[in-house]
Amino acid sequence: MQKAIKLSRVSFKYKGADTLALSDISWSLKPGECAVIMGPSASGKTTLCRCLNGLIPQALEGSLSGDIVVAGKDVSIFRTQTLAKDVGFVMQDPEVQIVGRTVCEDLAFGPRNLLVPAREIEERIPKVLSQVGLSGYENRFTADLSGGEKQRLAIAGVLAMEPSVLILDEPASELDPAGRADLYRHLDRLRQSKGLTLVIVEQNIEEIRSMVDQVLILEKGRMVTRGSLEGLEKSWPHTLPSAPTPGMDSLPLDTAPSLEINHLNFEYTPGIPVLKDIDFSVCPGDFMALMGHNGAGKTTLVKHLNGLIPSHPGTILFEGKAVNRFKIKDLARCVGFVFQNPDHQIFENSVEKEIAFGLTHMGGSRRAVARTVDDILEKTGLDPFRHHHPFTLGKGMRQMIAVASIAALNPRVLVVDEPTTGLDASGSHMIMDLILALHSKGTAVVLITHDLAMAARYATRLVVMAKGKIVLDESMEKGLEKNDVLHRAGLVPDHLRSFSLKTGGSHG
Amino acid sequence: MVENPSLTGSGGLDIRSKCALFIQFMVWTVLYDHPACHGVISCMIVGGGLYVGLSMKQMFFRLIPLVPLFVMIMLFTGFNSGTGFVHLENKVALFTLWPGASLTRGGLMLGATFLFRLLNMVVLTQIILFTTPLDQFINLFVKLKLPPALSFLITTAIRFVPALDKKRNLIIAAQRARGIDMDEGSLFEKFKARVAIMIPLMVNAIVISDQLSMALMNRGFGYRKNWTVMTRLQFRMPDYFVLCLSLGSLVPAFVIRYPGLIEKYLDIEHVSVLFRI
Structure with missing residues (x-):
């Protein structure tokens, strides 16, 4: 079976940087699988995502080595816009990804660029809205949406382009726990029904535990470990949930409130x-x-x-x-x-x-x-x-x-x-x-x-x-x-x- | 900027009709000097704004920071307009600061005219932005055969002005929470307070533009030179009515401003003078 994602000995250094942002990464993922990328700040998680949809090396300058093939396309040959047909990328900040003034206008933007016929775009919009739990939001103004709704809209905007691989960089960072769980439930349903391949950067693995096939842990640009969640919990316990330390003792409360x-x-x-x-x-x-x-x-x-x-x-x-x-x-x-x-x-x-x-x-x-x-x-x-x-x-x-x-x-x-x-x-x-x-x-x-x-x-x-x-x-x-x-x-x-x-x- | 849905759907005017109205008002604004004319035009524009659902605050809040500039315009024009006015009473000096710098009634009226012109342009632009979906702008640019990249550049700028404005408010709140008050202290302290707003705003603007360019590529922007047209611009009966009215109104406007054009047939010089300072 052809891999949805295949990286061979990928290294990348941003222009002007002293150190490698990614160092010798080899990794592959089958269609319909879900991988979670974890690691401390500046470990190369976002850089890896940008490599997967061609923003690196096309939009961000630096030196890239190795081979990256996503959805059967070599990202160094195809333009990011061309890859967008197959590879969707949702960035961390939803605010900058929303370009329409209404939900409808925004959702149509991607498919319109790909020259999808107008009638088909109209059919796709309610479908993707229901997939992210925003049914009935078609005519809402994007400026009036809450942070959580904007995050869902950013995902819907990419889903409307019907990619086969979806990369999400901390997509639920601004959502409450119930909202996070809801979002990941919708994504899992999509993965199961459409065979969508998911790559998710996430620090908190609790809500996605059941859908994860692979966990990648990066540190200083290197892939320090990779495998199933169960296996990694034994070998790399310090990044995964740990028991809470006891809460600090309460200070004696004054009678007069501040x-x-x-x-x-x-x-x-x-x-x-x-x-x-x-x-x-x-x-x-x-x-x-x-x-x-x-x-x-x-x-x-x-x-x-x-x-x-x-x-x-x-x-x-x-x-x-x-x-x-x-x-x-x-x-x-x-x-x-x-x-x-x-x-x-x-x-x-x-x-x-x-x-x-x-x-x-x-x-x-x-x-x-x-x-x-x-x-x-x-x-x-x-x-x-x-x-x-x-x-x-x-x-x-x-x-x-x-x-x-x-x-x-x-x-x-x-x-x-x-x-x-x-x-x-x-x-x-x-x-x-x-x-x-x-x-x-x-x-x-x-x-x-x-x-x-x-x-x-x-x-x-x-x-x-x-x-x-x-x-x-x-x-x-x-x-x-x-x-x-x-x-x-x-x-x-x-x-x-x-x-x-x-x-x-x-x-x- | 909040849009009025009732006017953005099929019932609203075509963007070309709105442009025709805009041109008509601008021509009126440029043709006449007398502030009373502009006052009438302003009333019509503000009335139109209220009709489409804009509040007075929405129409005027962008002008508030310009008030000091407006005062300077009034004073500068008031003292520096010489005596080249049609009506004698407007040439009389009301107050002389030093020889050659006299405040005249005509100067003040001309200053008021300049302010009305600015106000008319700003409010009219607000009305058009308020009542026109982004898509109609893009369709117009397509119709004008502008490259899609240029069209999108303009429309994205329209979209990102409110986003940047929102950012500005967040930055002001963050700096106020640190005790920075832009309205208190000496001139230097006020300047320093503004620097504390401007630097994070500029940094954030750069970050936003950088991320926006990546987000656009992720959404396939630039995949081909053209893109799917969702709705075609189409004239309806109200559009024809507005176009006729706009064009029709320009004829008397020119005739009154330049009575010499028809002096062989009709002498309206005495009417024309009423519209001048």
Whole structure:
């Protein structure tokens, strides 16, 4: 049987790079099989995907050696656009892959380029929408879709071109567990019904366990191991799910809350409430995991906490004073906020200056700023990179810089929105250790995450939101027992419903 | 930019009719100097915008950052327009800063005219973008025999302006969370605050464009020189009506502006003067 993918001794070095991004990779996959590529950040996962659909060497400069044949075509001979008929590639960020203003317009784009007749395109659109669980979305505006819906649309856009090989680079990184499980269920159904060959880059293997035929583990551009999931779990345990470390002890809670939210209601569009009568408080020493499905209102809620979205006077109090009576500068010092994407924040030309910026801006003396920056750089392991331009570093490092620059301000409450998305296990641990260090000094932490295992490992309090309401606010221990609530909030997918997080359901 | 579905379906005007309307309004705008004329044209355009479902905020929010520029235009034109006006009262200096720099009524009116022209162009463009699906632009470019790559370049730019705008808002929020306030502090601090927005925005724009080019290749863009046409441009009865109205309205517009064209048959110089400053 002809292989769907066949790589022979493939090596690649990006133009201007010192080291090989891929080194001597040989691998093959049969039609209808599913392979998962795993490995730490910068191990060559995305580079390998780009080789499979011809973006390397056609769009990205560098030196490539070895042979790559995908769907019977040599990628060095055929153009990426020609390969697109057989090889679909869904990149990590759905935002840049959506080119239409309506769902329909976007889905038609690929087949139109391939000169598929208009009538056939019209027939394909509802079909692919149902395959990704977006039936009835034809006339929706792409700008109005949620992050999860955009990710599904990006996949549907490629499926509409009816490829025989589908490559997906972390396609579910922004979805909640239920959404992830749902997406992979749809992909598995496609694989079984149409014989679609799947190559998926994924850090979290739990939801795709049942569909995986092969696992490839890359490290520094080399394929360190390859085989079935069962075999690899024995030989390479450190990348696969491990038991959670015990959650840290809760600090003694002060009686007076740092942040108090009373009857908070909010709507972006009149008549469509996003937050409904929210009441809760954040006390010094709290380590709260704020969870919920995509679109539950988590980010909207925390944006109120440091005045990014204004609230009515008296609705949100920081140490007894309404947050809207604070100056932006002063509130930022009290309630630190780290966004999901570090690139929205970084602008200085060295790591050192980036971390110092907030302190200088707050009016700190030169000596005090230098001392704090030195301290933070040492604790975060960023010291060797202090003179590097932040944008020359990897995403994990940039996320670390973003957290460090807020940690340097020593805020009394720290809000972190999905700080580990797209990071490997070691990157995630580094970030979480820094947040823990801050927490141990008395900073209350509000952690937004979809990863229940990570929340269970670090947080002491669990707050769950669903449809703009708080549906659970308990200590972590008690919260984890409310399996039904967690399931309804999309935090525990169906197949893990009876799975106990306390007994080893962690995601590495 | 949000699109109005009721106007993008089969019931909406053809893009060529919209272009004809656009040209008609622009010709009117260029022909006359008197701000009152432009005020009337602006009312018609804004009324049209409200009719198609745009809110006042959607029509004007892009102009808000330009307000300081508008004030400068008014002042510059007010003081530097000389005295070459038709009506005597417009030549009279209202205020003299120094010899040769007098603020005249005519100058202020001319400044107002310039502002109205800008406003008309911006709002009219907003209306067309709001009511026209991307596909119709592409079909028009195909009809004009423009290369598909150029057509897509233009339409993608239209699509990515809101995406970049969204990015800008995220960056502003991230920087505000660090305590950067663009509206507070000295001029230097305000400038520094804007740098904190501009640098991540530029970096993100480069990243987006790089990924976009790869995403387009993944979707087969450039596979062939042409692509499947989904819907053909087609004139309907309302389109013929609009085209006739647009062309018809241009005749009196030219005649009033240039009364000499018909002076053998009709003397309307006194009417024409009313439309000038």
